[in-house]
Amino acid sequence: MVIALLGLVAWYLGWQRARSFAPAGGVMNRMPALPSQHASFLMLCTIVPALLVAAAWPSVSSRLVMRSVMMLPAAKNLPASPMDRDSVLSEAAGLADGSIEGAFNPLSYELAKPIAEVSHFYTLTGAVLLVALALVGFAIGYFRLKPSFKARQKVEGVVMLCLMLASLVALITTFGIVASLIFETGRFFTHVSVTEFLFSTHWSPASDVVASENNGFGAVPLFWGTIFIGAIIAMIVAIPIGVMAAIYLTQYAPRSLRAWLKPALEILAGIPTVVYGYFAALTLAPVVRNWALALGMADAPSESALAAGLVMGVMIIPLISSMSDDSIAAVPSAMRDGALALGSTKSETIRKVLIPAALPGIVGGVLLAVSRAIGETMIVVMAAGMAANMTINPFQSVTTVTTQIVQLLTGDQEFDSAKTLSAFALGLVLFIVTFILNVIAIMVVKRYREAYE
Amino acid sequence: MSRSLSQRTPTDWSSPEQVRQRGRRNLGERMFALAGMLAVIAAMACLILLLGSMLYKGIGGIDLKFLTGSDATDAAEAGIWGAAKGSLLTMAVTLGLSFPVGVLTALYLEEYAPKNRWTDIIEVSINNLAAVPSIIFGLLGLAVFLNFMHLPRSAPLVGGITLALMTFPVIVIAGRNAIKAVPPSIRDAALGIGASPVQVVFHHVLPLALPGILTGTIIGMARALGETAPLLMIGMRAFIPTPPNGILDSATVLPVQIFLWSDEIDTAFIERTSAAIIVLLVILLGMNGIAIYLRNRLEKRW
Numbered sequence: 209m210v211i212a213l214l215g216l217v218a219w220y221l222g223w224q225r226a227r228s229f230a231p232a233g234g235v236m237n238r239m240p241a242l243p244s245q246h247a248s249f250l251m252l253c254t255i256v257p258a259l260l261v262a263a264a265w266p267s268v269s270s271r272l273v274m275r276s277v278m279m280l281p282a283a284k285n286l287p288a289s290p291m292d293r294d295s296v297l298s299e300a301a302g303l304a305d306g307s308i309e310g311a312f313n314p315l316s317y318e319l320a321k322p323i324a325e326v327s328h329f330y331t332l333t334g335a336v337l338l339v340a341l342a343l344v345g346f347a348i349g350y351f352r353l354k355p356s357f358k359a360r361q362k363v364e365g366v367v368m369l370c371l372m373l374a375s376l377v378a379l380i381t382t383f384g385i386v387a388s389l390i391f392e393t394g395r396f397f398t399h400v401s402v403t404e405f406l407f408s409t410h411w412s413p414a415s416d417v418v419a420s421e422n423n424g425f426g427a428v429p430l431f432w433g434t435i436f437i438g439a440i441i442a443m444i445v446a447i448p449i450g451v452m453a454a455i456y457l458t459q460y461a462p463r464s465l466r467a468w469l470k471p472a473l474e475i476l477a478g479i480p481t482v483v484y485g486y487f488a489a490l491t492l493a494p495v496v497r498n499w500a501l502a503l504g505m506a507d508a509p510s511e512s513a514l515a516a517g518l519v520m521g522v523m524i525i526p527l528i529s530s531m532s533d534d535s536i537a538a539v540p541s542a543m544r545d546g547a548l549a550l551g552s553t554k555s556e557t558i559r560k561v562l563i564p565a566a567l568p569g570i571v572g573g574v575l576l577a578v579s580r581a582i583g584e585t586m587i588v589v590m591a592a593g594m595a596a597n598m599t600i601n602p603f604q605s606v607t608t609v610t611t612q613i614v615q616l617l618t619g620d621q622e623f624d625s626a627k628t629l630s631a632f633a634l635g636l637v638l639f640i641v642t643f644i645l646n647v648i649a650i651m652v653v654k655r656y657r658e659a660y661e
Numbered sequence: 662m663s664r665s666l667s668q669r670t671p672t673d674w675s676s677p678e679q680v681r682q683r684g685r686r687n688l689g690e691r692m693f694a695l696a697g698m699l700a701v702i703a704a705m706a707c708l709i710l711l712l713g714s715m716l717y718k719g720i721g722g723i724d725l726k727f728l729t730g731s732d733a734t735d736a737a738e739a740g741i742w743g744a745a746k747g748s749l750l751t752m753a754v755t756l757g758l759s760f761p762v763g764v765l766t767a768l769y770l771e772e773y774a775p776k777n778r779w780t781d782i783i784e785v786s787i788n789n790l791a792a793v794p795s796i797i798f799g800l801l802g803l804a805v806f807l808n809f810m811h812l813p814r815s816a817p818l819v820g821g822i823t824l825a826l827m828t829f830p831v832i833v834i835a836g837r838n839a840i841k842a843v844p845p846s847i848r849d850a851a852l853g854i855g856a857s858p859v860q861v862v863f864h865h866v867l868p869l870a871l872p873g874i875l876t877g878t879i880i881g882m883a884r885a886l887g888e889t890a891p892l893l894m895i896g897m898r899a900f901i902p903t904p905p906n907g908i909l910d911s912a913t914v915l916p917v918q919i920f921l922w923s924d925e926i927d928t929a930f931i932e933r934t935s936a937a938i939i940v941l942l943v944i945l946l947g948m949n950g951i952a953i954y955l956r957n958r959l960e961k962r963w
Contacts, residue, residue, distance in 0.1 A: 360857060364857060364858075364859040367859050367863075368773065368859070370765060371765050371766075371768060371769035371773060372769060374761070374762045374765035374766045374769060375765070375766045375769045375770060375774070375783055376783075377762050377766065377829065378766065378783055378786045378787045378790060378829075378830065378833070379782065379783055379786055381786075381790060381801075381826050382786040382789065382790060384801055384805055385793070385797060385798075385800075385801045388800070388801055388804035388805055388809075389797075389800065389801075389804075391804075392804055448700065449700045449703055449704055450700075451700075452696055452697045452699075452700035452701075453697070453700040453701045453704055455697050456694070456697025456698055456700060456701050457701065459697075460694050460697055460698070461701075469701060469705070471953065472705060472708060473704060474949070475708060475946065475949070476704065476707070476708050478883060478884075478887075478945055478946070478949050479711070479887075479942065479945075480886075480887025480888070480889070480916050480941065480945065481887070481889065481890075482887070482889045482916040482917075482919050482920050482923075483711070483715070483887075483919070483938050483941070483942065484711075485920075485923075486919065486923050486934060486935075486938065487711050487714065487715075489923065490923070490931070491710075491714050522704070522707045522711075525704050525707075526704075529704075553686055553689075553690050554690060554693075554694075555689060555690050555693035555694070556686075558693070559693070576792060579792060579794075580792070580794075582794075583793070583794020583795070583796065583797070584794070585794070585795065585796045585889070585890035586889050586890055586916075586920065589890075589920075590920070590923065610794070610796050610890070613796055613800070613894075614796070614890065614893055614894075617800075617803065617893075617894055618893055618894075618898065631800070632800060632804070635796070635797055635800045638794060638796075638797065639793065639794075639797050642792065642793060642794055642797075643789060643793075646788070646789050646792040646793075647785070647789065650785075650788055650789075
């Protein structure tokens with residue numbers, strides 16, 4: 209708040225000063241920068257150092273507070289082990305800033321008051337430091353303003369720096385994902401062997417891990433369940449419907465109908481997955497169970513691969529349909545006209561010319577759809593079940609990688625247990641597989657687009 | 662040439678064989694068109710079935726008390742305002758972070774970035790981030806923001822940051838398309854009268870591309886608003902009987918509330934869940950409607 213105010217004041221003063229450079233009668237165009245650019249320069253000089261301090265100060269000051277508290281006489285009574293000491297100190301800090309009402313440890317009450325005093329002192333120090341820095345920055349900037357000063361170049365340099373930093377966020381995020389997944393997975397594999405994780409077919413994670421023994425971390429049933437639901441059942445539903453819908457919309461539907469149907473398909477794509485999951489669990493699962501009973505499966509479970517897969521297929525339809533739509537539209541009309549001129553009927557043209565020509569684009573879309581489906585979480589969490597079965601019976605309950613990640617991480621376990629860490633190993637596998645699928649899909653679609661341009 | 666043509670026996674179009682063949686082709690033609698229509702009808706039927714079943718089960722549950730109340734153990738007392746406020750706070754954080762970063766990245770990549778390996782890497786990572794499963798972002802949030810940086814659990818701040826990481830690639834991709842659509846003549850004209858590259862972009866290109874960028878932003882925000890899985894990972898599934906007051910309080914969001922209620926055994930919660938779904942869908946459809954309206958009204962065709 210204060211910084212913003214200071215910045216505004218600086219901007220105004222800089223503007224005034226730059227205006228005063230202009231000769232009376234006001235011909236500005238001899239100066240290399242406009243008054244507003246001088247003003248922006250001065251504002252940046254004022255607020256950037258202050259902002260940096262403001263961002264760093266809380267962590268610095270909390271460390272300073274803790275150090276001075278440790279020197280108090282009362283701190284002598286603190287428990288020796290670092291973990292107990294930290295818990296008492298954090299309780300005391302909570303009491304001091306009023307975020308907690310009562311403390312567990314009596315010592316916390318004793319420490320709360322000094323902590324409040326000390327942190328008050330450091331907050332004040334920080335504020336003073338901040339204002340001082342802003343003033344120093346302002347002074348330096350102010351005296352650099354001259355009619356010949358190239359304020360624009362300086363300001364634009366800062367803008368370019370911001371742009372470059374923003375574009376690095378994507379890289380940092382990707383790096384953060386890879387680093388955190390690999391780090392936690394590495395810790396997991398100190399408890400459980402890689403071969404057990406990747407090749408064993410027994411999944412029932414044990415809380416207490418015994419080294420060199422099978423601890424129920426065999427992820428093969430999860431991989432199978434994921435593929436079964438996401439890449440087989442969902443695709444059997446989504447590919448024919450999606451591709452045929454795209455063909456109908458681009459080739460047959462009258463323009464007015466198309467104008468209504470395309471947004472309707474987009475609505476299907478915009479429905480949150482938790483809604484699909486609820487629909488699968490509440491409406492479709494009982495129906496599927498009745499089918500199974502009718503087919504003579506006596507112990508049909510209420511959660512099944514089929515219910516989850518069907519709904520996931522419906523969710524995927526718009527994705528496949530819009531990718532197919534794009535790639536069919538990208539086929540040069542000369543090819544279509546040529547086929548029609550040779551006497552093929554409309555459907556022959558579509559089946560023998562348009563679809564083969566658009567196939568790379570459609571395949572790219574299907575790959576993206578598979579990547580979406582195997583990473584999809586809420587539908588399978590709500591409808592597929594928890595039992596790690598290796599079955600090809602769609603009426604059986606299966607479990608998937610994403611279901612187990614949610615299952616493992618939403619309980620109240622210790623963060624360091626092998627059970628929790630295994631979620632990160634599953635996440636890493638999921639990330640690698642979807643990454644490969646995405647990259648292939650992006651490459652296929654890109655190359656295909658270039659072929660017709 | 663002409664002799665060989667005239668010597669060929671002309672096709673007898675009315676021969677039974679030809680009639681049969683034409684009939685087959687016509688039948689095939691009709692079947693194919695029918696299959697296409699059936700596919701569209703099937704997709705629409707799913708949509709109608711889904712919306713219809715939610716409306717049927719939940720419309721009775723929407724009243725003032727439901728809209729203004731917060732979560733409760735008793736289904737009759739449970740309302741969605743607490744979760745809606747959590748959603749609002751989370752979305753505010755997400756928008757505040759992802760919009761500037763997304764727009765600046767799009768501007769940099771489209772207008773300034775040199776064509777080199779480094780830019781290619783950034784591009785691939787953005788395209789990939791847009792397709793990474795959302796639950797992976799949840800794992801990132803759990804490992805980095807909660808366990809490494811010790812930010813408060815269940816807080817809209819952490820949820821917002823996590824969703825922002827998910828949303829900004831969407832904004833970048835939409836933004837780049839919008840910026841690409843601004844014709845080069847605009848840039849040339851501005852450069853020609855002496856604007857600097859930064860002035861060209863911020864005074865001319867960005868305002869013209871803004872409708873397209875906003876459309877992409879709204880669609881990205883709608884996606885973030887419906888997201889559940891990453892927020893489960895970072896603990897926004899707590900029982901929240903009072904609405905959160907700030908971005909550091911414990912909170913939950915609408916989709917997670919739906920998930921939590923769907924797990925309740927008490928059948929009275931079915932109506933609550935469906936009603937919450939109706940509210941969520943109305944908000945999302947509204948956002949998508951605004952996006953489509955913006956796209957049709959404000960976007961210029963060059």
